[in-house]
Amino acid sequence: MARAHGARAQMALAFESVYGTAPATGYRTVPFASATLGSEQPLIASELLGHT
Known part of the structure; x- marks a missing residue:
């Protein structure tokens, strides 16, 4: 089984x-x-924004 990283976790x-x-x-x-x-605080978007 693959391990998820980032927004896919x-x-x-x-x-x-x-x-x-x-x-x-x-x-x-x-x-x-x-x-x-x-x-x-880095200037990147949240991992959870737009998650369905």
Whole structure:
């Protein structure tokens, strides 16, 4: 399986019905972008703008 980078990265998210047991179904994909704190802010657009 290929690993997604940048604006193409998504995270699978689901709720557990029983603590400690991974859900088998009910996953939703959500956009995922990392951010860092710093004094510089580059002049590039957000990775999440225009995401469908």
